[in-house]
Amino acid sequence: MAKEEKLNDQMFVRRQKMDALREQGIDPFGHRFAPDHDISTEIRAKYGNDSEELLAQQQNEVTIAGRMIAKRGSGKASFADLLDRGGKIQFYVRQDVVGEETYQLFKDSDIGDFWGITGDVIKTRMGELTIRARKMTFLTKALRPLPDKYHGLQDPELVYRQRYLDLITNRDSFERFQTWTKIIKAIRNYMDSNDFTEVETPILENVASGAEARPFITHHNALDIDMYMRIATELRLKRLIVGGMERVYELGRIFRNEGMDPHHNPEFDTMETYAAYFDFNDVMQETEGIFKTAAKVVSDDLKVNYQGTELDFSKPFERMHMVDAIKKFTGVDFWPEMTVEEARKLADENGVQYEDWWKVGHIINAFFEDKVQDQLEQPIFIYGHPKEISPLAHLNREDPRFTDRFELYILGNEYANAFTELNDPIDQRQRFEAEAKEHAEGNDEYQPIDEDFVEALEYGMPPTGGLGVGIDRLVMLMTDAKSIRDVLLFPTMRPKTNN
């Protein structure tokens, strides 16, 4: 086959070595191996602080397994590094200990091969914790060479397409994904301990609703209908509030058929939470708890460095009304009641662009986005968004120009969006219809009204505080990742062609 012709010298040699192993009765793709209780981490924890002399005296025997990722051979004694999920650990092979046959097997073994090793824990003259091999079991042959051991895999395209190579050679990346898991677990634990119920709702939907986004369309053969990948979990979760679950959350993947860049992937994780009888102040407290919990995973003092800026999650997050924030950063005061003309004048004076159809609320929001947002560094809740830009939020009781909504900003980016949910079914239907009309006029993005959801509201949804958090971005923040692709094991990539 044509594939065989593509073998380079190294792949050819490795295949020959594979055959040679078989001839010696060794399975190049071996079987079960029991590394007693030890991974490298445990060995380091147990023996890392012991002296060279003590270890030499005790002769503690351990058995580990892993991938050989470096080899420093000399004539009849060699050092090599073995990589397991805990990290790498050095092992030491002497011909006079393992015998000539095994030593030759080791010499012929390539970087990338898997070994099981039983031996004593020692420390070298340089003080490095090392397994002095006594028995070696060949476990798996690697037929392709690993990337550069020193630089690791650098080409971003290969890092994302062949994540397994990135995980082998770039320890930072490996550890970032371990941290991802810890953060997710910590957040779940936080929600659970606050008496929220974790649920899973459909990913395949008949109507993609709950957000303004273009969905992925797929097809169900047996029913012969098109279905949509969910773009939000919102409306399903609110049905569960109607159903009396009172506190629910879902942390999972949603899909939006939109552009990709360092902050957007077509599939990504959100966590939405809904709590009956919460108002947006309660949700702020909940949100703060979530972010502190996540920060705690990476930093005991809740101080996190992101791309050179130290973020402090230890203090209570600042809370500021959007209008106050604009006043603070620009001196412009939107508190007095004003006409659109007056607001436009302020916009003109401050170089804020606006559209003809904008109302005062839109202009306030533009001031915030243009003049304030980028200057917000430390975690801060901005609340009281104008009603014009917040169609799903309850109006504020004291000042109906604004809503009971907030967003969490860190380093100029939005990390959470929350509000006291609209629970008036008649109002909800009108807003859906207005939205559907907009879509219809803008043609292809038309989406049918989620009638079933409106009906659910008609049975009564208690006052509810809802929250949405972008989980990937939260993890990026906590792991100092520049791109969303660095926190996704397998980011979406265009298929590679043969050119």
Place this chain on the structure above:
RNA sequence: GAGCCGUUAGCUCAGUCGGUAGAGCAUCUGACUUUUAAUCAGAGGGUCGGCGGUUCGAACCCGCCACGGCUCACCA
């Protein structure tokens, strides 16, 4: 979607003025019983992303295409 940049050995990267391909790691041969980017001596390895053009001659200049990265606009 627009702009800019990139693609050279398995990997990480050089490649001057357009003169026909280089290094380190890895691989192969040899030496070496505490190395750690091991060392020393030697060797092999290339459709220079793809297709076309200009030229006596193209990794290099031009055009188109593919994939990727960054920035901007939109969204989380």
